[in-house]
Amino acid sequence: MQRAAARVLRGLRSPPVRALCAAPGTPPRGLLYERHGEPADVLQLKELELPALGHSDVLIKMLAAPINPADINMIQGTYALLAPLPAVAGNEGVGRVLEVGPGVVAVSPGDCIIPADAGLGTWRTHAVLPEDSLLRVGSDIPLLCAATLSINPCTAFRMLTDFESLAPGDSVIQNAANSGVGQAVIQIAKAMGIKTINVVRDRPDLPQLVERLLALGADHVVTEDALRKPEMKEIFKSIPKPRLALNCVGGRSTTEMLRHLQPKGTMVTYGGMAKQPVTVPVSAFIFRDVRLRGFWMTQWKKDHEKQSMASMVDTLCQMVRKGQLSAPACTAVPLEDFKEALAASMQPFTSSKQILLL
Amino acid sequence: MQRAAARVLRGLRSPPVRALCAAPGTPPRGLLYERHGEPADVLQLKELELPALGHSDVLIKMLAAPINPADINMIQGTYALLAPLPAVAGNEGVGRVLEVGPGVVAVSPGDCIIPADAGLGTWRTHAVLPEDSLLRVGSDIPLLCAATLSINPCTAFRMLTDFESLAPGDSVIQNAANSGVGQAVIQIAKAMGIKTINVVRDRPDLPQLVERLLALGADHVVTEDALRKPEMKEIFKSIPKPRLALNCVGGRSTTEMLRHLQPKGTMVTYGGMAKQPVTVPVSAFIFRDVRLRGFWMTQWKKDHEKQSMASMVDTLCQMVRKGQLSAPACTAVPLEDFKEALAASMQPFTSSKQILLL
Incomplete structure (x- = not known):
């Protein structure tokens, strides 16, 4: 190819x-x-x-x-x-x-x-x-x-800062963790002291992918299948349940990811790789008070002064210089x-x- | 019976x-x-x-x-x-x-x-x-x-006030409009000067139901089927698209209702009568920035001082006395x-x- x-x-x-x-x-x-x-x-x-x-x-x-x-x-x-x-x-x-x-x-x-x-x-x-x-x-x-720099790291930066007030030690879960945004999320979260749980699809070269994401700074890398399994409980013995979930997939992957979100936590959808809708049990809204939002960098730019974008790009460039963002x-x-x-x-x-x- | x-x-x-x-x-x-x-x-x-x-x-x-x-x-x-x-x-x-x-x-x-x-x-x-x-x-x-008074009208009151800042002339869409909460929403919204679009299931006694909800103060009553039809456009010639949608059903009814929500509008789920999940196209999150939330009166009471509940009950009793809430x-x-x-x-x-x- x-x-x-x-x-x-x-x-x-x-x-x-x-x-x-x-x-x-x-x-x-x-x-x-x-x-x-x-x-x-x-x-x-x-x-x-x-x-x-x-x-x-x-x-x-x-x-x-x-x-x-x-x-x-x-x-x-x-x-x-x-x-x-x-x-x-x-x-x-x-x-x-x-x-x-x-x-x-x-x-x-x-x-x-x-x-x-x-x-x-x-x-x-x-x-x-x-x-x-x-x-x-x-x-x-x-x-x-x-x-x-202008789309994926900016999308990651905004999603990590605009929806939940995350403090060092908090955690974030994301699917499509190997995407451009996903890799930026891992790195920016790491720089902020936030733990990441990264969901990827099973694939032939899974061990190499896991190794690569861990090297980028991922705390945990799991497959979509693992979201339904008891091994998730092991993860939450050492880090808190996520207050923020980032969704680029849709369909079953998203529903399963949502189960691990803290009550009153937010899931932000920014892509739909599976070409399937987001499906949420009614009980998650009523009894766990989960909040579902969306994000589109293009709309954010329309809604904000250019100076806000310039300031974010400066912040990201500083991360690049410190070796925190590649x-x-x-x-x-x-x-x-x-x-x-x-x-x-x-x-x-x-x-x-x-x-x-x- | x-x-x-x-x-x-x-x-x-x-x-x-x-x-x-x-x-x-x-x-x-x-x-x-x-x-x-x-x-x-x-x-x-x-x-x-x-x-x-x-x-x-x-x-x-x-x-x-x-x-x-x-x-x-x-x-x-x-x-x-x-x-x-x-x-x-x-x-x-x-x-x-x-x-x-x-x-x-x-x-x-x-x-x-x-x-x-x-x-x-x-x-x-x-x-x-x-x-x-x-x-x-x-x-x-x-x-x-x-x-x-302590569950349905309180649920309606909170959902109309806690999620979007609605002003007189704004509109709200709700399904299960004939439920206890639905009837309270119609009346409280009317008292607030807010227009309601009320979705009900088709049924043998539909004309009587429509008449009853209009008498309560409903501005529009439509069936679930109508949500997909051009007649909805007629409604939005006279009132703005809703900034708030109240969902007690789930499944297709909810997905169709969501299509009529304004960009950046909020849908609040408080029930699941259809026993089906809420299903949302990814594009609604990304390109229309819709926000999905949930509400449970019991949790609200846990999260608030008793005085807040007492104050709301007083407000609702005033509405009862004025003939605005039955x-x-x-x-x-x-x-x-x-x-x-x-x-x-x-x-x-x-x-x-x-x-x-x-």
């Missing part, structure tokens, strides 16, 4: 952003779609014409952009947020500022930037974007960390190999995020 | 409490169960020996007590709150104080009282109970109102006919609450 050119990189060992800043010169290109459909059918790698640089615009050389599930759903036309067509695909990534309009104050040429909003179209080599849509990150942040396991793929990268990103049990090098 | 002795009473037309205060003299009797099981099998009408009146105790002549679904479940042993066996059944009712211990300060002989807590055992003619477990209500409150449709049944009353209370589509006259 992977071309020889693909390189498997781990966040902390990837080069910092500045090392990959190429000089401009090659004509701008990007992955466009003119209609919704399967990405392999509708995405085209085309030369792009850059608009003139406006008063508050920034010319960017994009460096790297991940392929996230939401990107795929946007191209398919099944996502809650759709770009006007034709559109450049991609919602996340990192770039370097080449030139700024006369009214730009927050970034300068040479700065590294990430999108402040969804829907900017990051799968392209160059872009002219309004200053307001960008956030500056330090050039010392590793490339893959910066490229994957990028998820990534496979870097040259832009022209995008079809292979898309196919790999849509495989079940994928443990490596596909990153387009731009 | 009903014995000739049974009298159908409507709350506002029932006599006030003082009219039904009989002098003591008959030996104390009560409905006891020594083991859990079907009420008709395990309940026995027995003479009771009253304990001596302690320092802070109150001797009560019980007057009337409703048969609520939770009473049945407690006897069956399937409820989240169970009384130590042997137990007197019943959790709600109204009585008159006959005598007080020397340390009692809050009530005097002649006062009318209702239980402040669940589990007191109200299906008996006389009781000796601690002062702390009782609340005084005005003797001018109609008997059936007082007998049914008792649900009731069938009054002499204590010795309890088996018929139990059977009637367990019928599907019952529109009349069974009240034991004590």
Whole structure:
């Protein structure tokens, strides 16, 4: 599936952003779609014409952009947020500022930037974007960390802080613990002194996965089947029952996870990998007073000032610098190999995020 | 089903409490169960020996007590709150104080009282109970109102005030609108200037039911089937989409009701008449930010000072006096006919609450 050119990189060992800043010169290109459909059918790698640089615009050389599930759903036309067509695909990534309009104050040429909003179209080599849509990150942040910072770690950070007041020693349970958000939850919770119980699907390479998540800082890693078994009681001899559950799956996995939540605890749903609804016994609401909420980073950004996002990104960058937060396991793929990268990103049990090098 | 002795009473037309205060003299009797099981099998009408009146105790002549679904479940042993066996059944009712211990300060002989807590055992003619477990209500409150005040109207009041800040003109949607809580929701919401959309199951006497709920103050009454139909759009031309949904059913009814909730709105589950779980599409959490909560009056009482309960009962009594809140449709049944009353209370589509006259 992977071309020889693909390189498997781990966040902390990837080069910092500045090392990959190429000089401009090659004509701008990007992955466009003119209609919704399967990405392999509708995405085209085309030369792009850059608009003139406006008063508050920034010319960017994009460096790297991940392929996230939401990107795929946007191209398919099944996502809650759709770009006007034709559109450049991609919602996340990192770039370097080449030139700024006369009214730009927050970034300068040479700065590294990430999108402040969804829907900017990051799968392209160059872009002219309004200053307001960008956030500056330090050039010392590793490339893959910066490229994957604005959605998953932000989602993890918000879910860990906005729903329950967790103190060191408290615990959190999450499913899809191997996802990009899941790995960020493990690391950010660890930095906050919060214990994590991490649920993953059973799979052939389970021991390696468990080992990897424990190395990231996970306190416990269990399979979905184990949620129904007495071994869970062993876990709760050493840590308290979770006040917060993070759900990215739906269906039975979610119902079983909910059973372990403390009375008056909160479950936050941010994804539905199983394509099944969340099903909750009536008694959990009435007699255990569990609270069910949802989270969508895109909506959070709409509801908050840009400064709140900037402040969170600064906090996360500090965690990166302290070695508390690394990028998820990534496979870097040259832009022209995008079809292979898309196919790999849509495989079940994928443990490596596909990153387009731009 | 009903014995000739049974009298159908409507709350506002029932006599006030003082009219039904009989002098003591008959030996104390009560409905006891020594083991859990079907009420008709395990309940026995027995003479009771009253304990001596302690320092802070109150001797009560019980007057009337409703048969609520939770009473049945407690006897069956399937409820989240169970009384130590042997137990007197019943959790709600109204009585008159006959005598007080020397340390009692809050009530005097002649006062009318209702239980402040669940589990007191109200299906008996006389009781000796601690002062702390009782609340005084005005003797001018109609008997059936007082007998049914401490659970359903309190549940309705709390759900309308504790989860969303509703302003006059806002709307609420509820299923099981014909239940005791449902009828209280209609009336209390009306008193607050809040519009109600009331969902009921289709049934042979639907037109009469609709008429009755509209007469109580309902703004709209729809069947479960209608929740999926375009006629709902007509409703939302004249009133806003609800910020609050009250769920006593579960299953498909609940999922359909949830579709009409405003983004960031709250659904509160307080019952599960369909004996099916609450099922929610993942997208409702993520993209519409709906919030799911639960409510149990018994837990609320545990979590709050008695003064909070007393204050709410005062507010509800004021509503009764203003004609804003009436008792649900009731069938009054002499204590010795309890088996018929139990059977009637367990019928599907019952529109009349069974009240034991004590």
